[in-house]
Amino acid sequence: MKPFGIVRSIVTPLDRVNIDTDQIVPKQFLKLIQKSGFGQYLFFDWRYETDGKPKKDFVLNDLQYKNSKILLVRDNFGCGSSREHAVWALQDYGFQVIVSTSFADIFYSNCFKNGVLPIRVNEQTLQKLFSTKSEIEVDLERQIIWVNAITIPFDIEAHWKKVLLEGLDDIAVTLKHEDKILKYEKAQENSKFRIS
């Protein structure tokens, strides 16, 4: 994974609560067996008419947001299905940061594994971001969002910060602890009520 740098961009405001992963990537695109190329399917049913023309009133089709790298959404984003395809689509489309008041649990951890930073902010901050038209800057290293020369700090789990900043391979990190996995397995083997 590529190390995560400073992200500077205007924000794409998608003003809806409880956006589920079925909306982020509809099921007909889950049959692909690779990880790439999902950006074209992002919010497919909201983005396109049935004849394939872009829907005029959907925010992703507004040209001013064309190169935006930051998506702004309301509470409980990414709920429902565990499909990681949702994050592959957001990432492939070009979103590197998603800001909301809360995220669904599985979606939240899926983000970090694909180099996408989900930021949780309070209601007031989210409102401020929804009303800004100018570029904002997200500095993960310093855990700061710059908006119109004002800084807004945000929290993030230390581990996930490290994973993004260093672009770590999760499995390689775990395999460094293999002695402990072996020790656990050994104890199970000797247990009277073995379950693994």
Add this chain to the structure above:
Amino acid sequence: MAQTLFEKIWNSHVVDEQSGRWLLYIDRHLVHEVTSPQAFDGLRSNKRKVRRTDLTFATVDHNVPTSDRSLPIVDQTSAMQIMALEKNCKEFGIQLFDIHSPNQGIVHVIGPELGITLPGTTIVCGDSHTSTHGAFGSLAFGIGTSDVEHVLATQCIWMEKPKTFEIKIEGKRRNPHAVTAKDIILSIIKQIGTGGGVGTVIEYRGDTISELSMEQRMTICNMSIEAGARAGLIAPDEKTFQYLKGRKYVPKNYDEYVEYWCENLKTDSGAKFDKSFTIQTDEIVPQVSWGTNPAMTVDVTGRVPSPEEYARGNPDEEKAAAKALQYMELKPGISITDISIDRVFIGSCTNSRLEDLIEASKVVKGKKVSSKVRAMVVPGSQLVKKQAEELGLDKIFKDSGFEWRESGCSMCLGMNPDILASGERCASTSNRNFEGRQGFGGRTHLVSPVMAAAAAINGHFVDVQDLDLN
């Protein structure tokens, strides 16, 4: 110190801890065709193996057709994904219940019925409804594809420790045939919201839980994810042990395990939960969802609410409800029983087990499906299908005009040919009424199997409390 059931299972699976993150050992890994191909690709490109093939089980369920299995699969992309799983299982040495196996079925139906699911175990699957297995006192998490790859390679996952959430389900239902586990869990989600359980593992407790069968408990745990929870749990009891006894993959000295589980797998008295909620079942009536998330649900005796009524002062929820009404083409104030339907789907990991089909069959026996309705039953597994056929349920359903199909996820998510046409309205026993979930433009109303069956006969929703269901 007094511990919750969750804490006991969690603690007994900790391999390591690093600054507030825990590495947990996984006892059972269930794999299906949709969320696994990229994980196997990852293993291949890094020259990694599957660490515990003996703890990994695969089946095809999400996009398999539910029509005649002797015919080739028409949808080429589905066929490719199914073939990819076959190839991956062969290459990595994983047990696969393929499309022709007598053990094929929805992954959350076959886990318990094969005894792969056991009390006190940790289970993961690349599917959010893995929470179903919690009904057996197993800590079961849905995970993304990166974590599927991680578990294949290491048999572990990293997690932050979830908070604990006690939901007490108490009281006596007026009519347990009419007010089902589905109505209880929909009532809970209606009250705590789709985000009510985020960051938590729910333990369902209380006298109503003890009264429920294993299949009903699975329905409850299944929809924990619809409340946003990481997992749902129910402490195992005599019903759990009876259900699992003699199943294919349970341990040989089963009775000794039962003794051990009895002693160890319950929340100690005095253990503290981070959060608590109580629901009384006495007043619960059959539920019907009207909107585009499972919290948008009302009593069958009620009316479609206005956005203001639903949102109770939350402007974001009010906007969402207005959009939902527009999508569902419903007007506030109309009676639920006045809503006509075009389709009925009885199936999914929520409600496709034998008991669900038995209960639904009582409603349709000797009656005809409304001429305006197309109705189908999709048993959760080949085993459920076989058992139902032995009881003659297939005949009851077919005689009344239902289609009787092969097992799979089917119209719960419409990845196979079983989908709604745009604008069609469906009474569905599945778990998600999201926009387009059952087909682009399709409109889903979540209900119990008996409610779905009654809607099929009448062409609109009816209150099954008025029917003789004994």
